[in-house]
């Protein structure tokens with residue numbers, strides 16, 4: 001149909017493509033089973049709001065996605081976004097690492113067109129499955145002119161969140177996804193209701209571009225906890241990692257006994273980035289630890305797994321810690 005927007009669904013697997021043995025299997029099921037053609041055929045309402053076509057990019061549970069997968073997906077999104085016969089792109093994705101992929105696309109794909117990442121918490125075979133409405137919402141948003149220029153979006157549970165801010169904060173429940181700074185809006189019966197817009201740099205305003213990224217450097221994460229030892233930090237420092245994200249306690253605090261190990265990692269050329277295991281709030285530079293003195297970077301409000309994504313992308317351009325800190329403030 002002429003009047004409808006053209007939306008491409010890139011399917012990667014996850015529970016939204018999952019199947020259980022019976023309708024009561026909401027938690028015990030196999031992810032990444034149903035192909036994109038079947039997903040589209042199972043939701044005839046999509047054809048009323050967009051000309052939809054699908055591509056099966058992967059068929060995996062998202063915890064198994066690799067950096068290479070991430071680049072393959074982003075390059076495909078970028079290529080499609082340049083096509084005049086594509087108005088918007090939806091990526092169906094497992095929810096476990098959806099927030100990381102959404103942030104990666106936010107940082108690296110240069111387009112104004114809506115890109116929407118979506119998943120579900122229950123397989124389509126389950127009672128009260130959430131995937132159908134989430135996908136319907138995603139296609140609606142991807143085909144909407146008013147969603148243009150807002151970066152990469154996530155439609156879960158009627159909300160429209162930014163790919164940057166959103167995280168999986170609950171497992172099991174369908175209300176799994178939220179952003180500490182709030183959603184941008186809601187979608188109800190196919191209509192978008194916007195309440196705010198993102199201020200962090202994204203997509204067309206990003207200094208990073210997937211079209212010119214050929215490899216992502218290894219970046220690892222070490223957690224902070226009572227009784228922490230230097231085992232993880234020392235192993236990471238020796239592994240060839242270009243950066244180490246420390247998911248510290250509280251405001252990114254670091255146990256005094258492992259500070260020398262982190263200092264050594266830094267002296268040996270590993271970028272040390274202080275994040276926090278506390279989901280919300282943000283890490284203050286030179287509070288808890290003297291970051292200027294140690295030449296460490298703070299992760300702003302990014303959780304360790306999001307800080308890792310930004311660090312990998314930023315390190316494709318620079319390993320200067322002043323530049324990296326600027327990047328962590330801006331994106």
Ligand SMILES: NC(=O)CC[C@H](N)C(=O)O
Pocket residue numbers: 013014015016031060061062063093094095096097119120121122
């Ligand atoms: N709800 C889900 O999508 C989780 C399924 C699976 N662990 C994944 O992330 O792909």
